[in-house]
Amino acid sequence: MADQPEALPATQGLSRSKVVIAAVVIVAMVGAGIAYLVTSSKSSGSANAANASRDVAGVTPTTQGISFVVQPADGSTDVTPASVVSVTAMTGRLVDVTVSGSDGSTVAGTMAASGMAWQSTGTLAIKTDYTVTIDAMTPSGKPVEQETHFSSLVPTSTLGCTISPSTGLTVGVAEPIVFRFDHPVSAASQTAMLADLQVVESNPVAGGWRWFDDEELHFRPEAYWPTGEQVSVQANLAGFDGGNNIYATSNATTSFTVGDSHISTANVTTHEMTVTDNGKVVYTFPISTGRDIYPTMDGIHIDLYRQYDVHMVSSTVGIPVNSPNGYDEHVFWDVNISDGGEFVHAAPWSVAEQGHSNVSHGCINVSPANAETFYNFSRVGDVIDVTGSPRPPSLSDHGTMDWNTPWSDFTPAVIDSSPGVAATIQTTTTTVPAPTTTTAPPPAPTVPATTLPTTPATVPTTTTTVPATTTTTKL
DSSP, X not given: OOOOXXXXXXXXXXXXXXXXXXXXXXXXXXXXXXXXEEEEOOBOOOHHHHHHOOOOOOEEEEETTEEEEEXXXXXXXXXXXXXXXXXXXXXXXXXXXXXXXXXXXXXXXXXXXXXXXXXXXXXXXXXXXXXXXXXXXXXXXOEEEEEEEEEEOOOSEEEOEEEESOTTOEEOTTOOEEEXXXXXXXXXXXXXHGGGEEEEESSOOOEXXXXXXXXXXXXXXXXXXXXXXXXXXXXXXXXXXXXXXXXXXXXXXXXXXXXXXXXXXXXXXXXXXEEEETTEEEEEXXXXXXXXXXXXXXXXXXXXXXXXXXXXXXXXXXXXXXXXXXXXXXXXXXXXOOTTOOEEEEOGGGTTTTTTOXXXXXXXXXXXXXHHHHHHHOOXXXXXXXXXXXXXXXTTSTTTHHHHSOGGGSEEEBOOSSTTOBOBOOOOOXXXXXXXXXXXXXXXXXXXXXXXXXXXXXXXXXXXXXXXXXXXXOO
16 A cells, blocks of 8 residues: 655744744754744845845654755744745655645746756745645655645835837837836836847847826837837836835736837928828828917927827816907827827818918918828827927927937846847836826817817817827917
8 A cells, every 4th residue: 555645844944034044943843743943034125125135934843754854934923025935855855836825816937947946937826825745755655645735915006007119009210118007116116127028020120218297107219219110118017115014916018019200390490290100201281280389399209199189178278268368179180299188180271371471379380282192191109300490399299209308317238149038127217297198099080060160269178088198289
């Protein structure tokens, strides 16, 4: 009859989630043939250390010639998600190790070829009780079983992350990659996070990172993306410590393609916008930009989204609708280029001034026919470079922040020169706050003939639902 596995007594542990092994004490239990190898410990404290140091105190039971060290120790609580579960056979040999959670999950791991060690490769879940089941063999070939138990921490809150552009989009050559978090990330964790982010490019080009505030991180290439670039992004954040007892619980991914190079230059002094497609001029539009008291922002803008009909109401910016400068209008064929409400849009009321003078309240006015053409030509991430304006670009506006912030303010990502290699990150920089991310344009709708507004207006806001980031618009 084959030997039945002998259950070892439960190990005695230290309930510390982060420890440094300092000493070893062996206590013999007379008559039972059992010894416990107990490690004493001291705690270590910072969020950065919590991400870097992942060992937890272990206990070694010994019986009938077999002993092994288990970490975290039996009975440990508040174990961080990034902690590594490990079992090391000091004598004998491990046969199998299973780490199962009270939520029904199991933690992946690998066994050393020697059978002397097992280590987890997966991340622990928060607020979960875990059982470590060990099947082992004594040097004499006797099977034994042992279970130890620990529980993971209960965070104050969880850290969520969204990445734009969305998976499957084709974007313009200036589109940044934006990571938006639903809680602030501590300064120490901002630095640590970059090691867990991966950007893979089919045609590797230099890129860099910048935290625009403690909830928003951007990546952009040093120069515009190459046409046809395939980009995939992996945020390996499950279990990441964001600081202040806030932990991420899942990873995030996206992938997108870079389309044709659409670069438009709107010159406020010549009142003309030149539109290029892969370097070839395809349109030249007469324009009217912001008048002297409402100048259009200078600098490189990007297409944030398109919207066929934007409802602009002056009272939302403190101008009574029934005042001389008031308005309540639907404006058509709108390409948004700033959070502050700058659009390229149809302006039938200023056709006579387009190409000759600047009469708008900050937007780029074009004729209805040219507005429709530009709307259908555009995609999110396209370049609209405004030149000749006295008003500098905002470095906290999503339309202008990425490409007007000096490249020297970005932390370069080290990217291998061969295709398909992930960016590796070394350091980071933190700076001023900014609002939210860009959204993809809807497909151009088929619409009936429409009567466009005929009255000029000043600095309106949109009451439409796309996108949530827009607060003001300008005619």
